[in-house]
Amino acid sequence: APASASESLWRLTDLAARRVAIADQVAAAKYGTPSPIDDPVREQQIYDSVASRAPGLGLDPADAVRFFRAQIEANKLVQRGLYARWDAHPAEAPTTRPDLGQIRPVIDGLNTNLLTELAATTAVRASRSCPVRQRVAADVADLVHRFDVLHAQALGEATSATCSE
Numbered sequence: 001a002p003a004s005a006s007e008s009l010w011r012l013t014d015l016a017a018r019r020v021a022i023a024d025q026v027a028a029a030k031y032g033t034p035s036p037i038d039d040p041v042r043e044q045q046i047y048d049s050v051a052s053r054a055p056g057l058g059l060d061p062a063d064a065v066r067f068f069r070a071q072i073e074a075n076k077l078v079q080r081g082l083y084a085r086w087d088a089h090p091a092e093a094p095t096t097r098p099d100l101g102q103i104r105p106v107i108d109g110l111n112t113n114l115l116t117e118l119a120a121t122t123a124v125r126a127s128r129s130c131p132v133r134q135r136v137a138a139d140v141a142d143l144v145h146r147f148d149v150l151h152a153q154a155l156g157e158a159t160s161a162t163c164s165e
């Protein structure tokens with residue numbers, strides 16, 4: 001049977017939540033190193049990849065890029081929030097430093113799955129019920145992922161560009 005609107009919107013939201021959660025590892029990889037939170041070159045690579053794959057999935061490239069802009073802003077919101085937390089409370093700072101080179105391929109995989117689900121949700125994202133469905137899905141994701149306020153805010157940002165009307 002085809003996935004229901006709620007199922008597909010849930011899958012999209014859960015993927016966005018996993019992308020928000022992985023920002024913890026990105027922040028831990030960069031904190032205390034010269035690598036900046038913002039990497040415009042890496043961001044542009046993602047936007048170019050998304051824009052080139054969108055038409056093959058029936059998506060408007062500009063719409064797909066707008067969605068990913070929200071994912072990336074959400075990721076950086078988490079990184080900045082964690083930096084502030086770790087600066088204020090050094091005891092909470094990570095004690096091991098993950099390798100960004102191992103995290104980015106995971107993000108690439110999430111990006112691919114997000115693009116697939118973005119295409120699968122085109123109808124529900126254009127529906128009048130989208131904002132309510134999206135809010136419910138984000139609230140459930142906050143619970144499932146045990147998000148604190150910072151990560152819940154980031155998921156709110158990540159899902160702010162989901163509904164197309």
Ligand SMILES: C=C(O[C@@H]1C=C(C(=O)O)C=C[C@H]1O)C(=O)O
Nearest residue numbers: 026037038039042043071072075
């Ligand atoms: C996640 C990273 O940090 C930032 C956020 C990005 C993203 O969400 O994909 C990409 C580049 C950086 O601006 C990273 O450097 O990989």
